[in-house]
Amino acid sequence: MTLTELRYIVTLAQEQHFGRAAERCFVSQPTLSVGVKKLEDELGIAIFERTKNAVRVTPIGERIVEQAQKVLEEAATIKEISTAGKDQLTTPLRIGAIYTVGPYLFPHLIPQLHELTPSMPLYIEENFTAVLRQKLRKGELDVIIIALPFTEPDVVTLSLFDEPFTVLLPAEHALTKQQEISRDQLAENKLLLLGEGHCFRDQILEACPALTQKRVNHTEGLQTDIEASSLETIRHMVASGMGITVLPLSAADNSHYADGILTTRSFTSPAPFRTIALAWRVSFPRPKAIDVLSQAIRQCAVKGECKATDDAVTTSGASPSDKERNKGKASI
Numbered sequence: 001m002t003l004t005e006l007r008y009i010v011t012l013a014q015e016q017h018f019g020r021a022a023e024r025c026f027v028s029q030p031t032l033s034v035g036v037k038k039l040e041d042e043l044g045i046a047i048f049e050r051t052k053n054a055v056r057v058t059p060i061g062e063r064i065v066e067q068a069q070k071v072l073e074e075a076a077t078i079k080e081i082s083t084a085g086k087d088q089l090t091t092p093l094r095i096g097a098i099y100t101v102g103p104y105l106f107p108h109l110i111p112q113l114h115e116l117t118p119s120m121p122l123y124i125e126e127n128f129t130a131v132l133r134q135k136l137r138k139g140e141l142d143v144i145i146i147a148l149p150f151t152e153p154d155v156v157t158l159s160l161f162d163e164p165f166t167v168l169l170p171a172e173h174a175l176t177k178q179q180e181i182s183r184d185q186l187a188e189n190k191l192l193l194l195g196e197g198h199c200f201r202d203q204i205l206e207a208c209p210a211l212t213q214k215r216v217n218h219t220e221g222l223q224t225d226i227e228a229s230s231l232e233t234i235r236h237m238v239a240s241g242m243g244i245t246v247l248p249l250s251a252a253d254n255s256h257y258a259d260g261i262l263t264t265r266s267f268t269s270p271a272p273f274r275t276i277a278l279a280w281r282v283s284f285p286r287p288k289a290i291d292v293l294s295q296a297i298r299q300c301a302v303k304g305e306c307k308a309t310d311d312a313v314t315t316s317g318a319s320p321s322d323k324e325r326n327k328g329k330a331s332i
Contacts, residue, residue, distance in 0.1 A: 097144065151182060231251050
């Protein structure tokens, strides 16, 4: 049994296709097939069920693949530890961010981070929280930027800043006569929201209970909401007069439109907000990279008028030695 063979079965389980798995492993399809069959023969069980048109993991194979993933992660950690001892800030950092944070944070974060650590390039991915969670767990990402709450076994979270919500309206909308807008007033207007799967959509509905009630009573003549795939798509529809929306403060810049097209209004106190945080595996061997990243993000948040939070590191399922490695700030 070799690490190469374990990598073959993990990749094949993810792709469920010998050709694509071979491409990801940078080997020929026959080489990958032979490696998988060799491991199956050694273990004396079938890890995969093969048909003419599909490859599926067997029930016992799922357990083996899961354990193989853990072994590969631990092996990768050994390599990272060896390089981390030399310089933790010279190898690429793989960062993921939710869709409603990445486009507005990265243009400010990358220059800020380059000043602090010019020799640490970034691999960047934007995705849904559920996908980022999975990739973090599998070791495909080193750290992710998400909105709390977020819990995952053996994962550390660090609160970075609180970001208030703001209302985006067409400049001629009746609500622009007010300096502040209440949460209940959202239900009285046609509201544009992100589609299912976006955590920001859920945060808006949770912060404004009247919107949920609006859905329950949609037969009473209240206007139905419109859903879109991105905040920028929603911004364009608001500019066209389709309705109003709620944005995180970092996305409230309307400089792409001429004056007199869009405007923003604050919520009445207490204004809804979200807490942005970092999350990374408790075994991640580059704490200096996390420290520099969190410092750079906090500096961006201050410039963006968000309120930086106090250091609050939380771990799930960490051992005492893991907590010590996190400077004693962890709490379960």
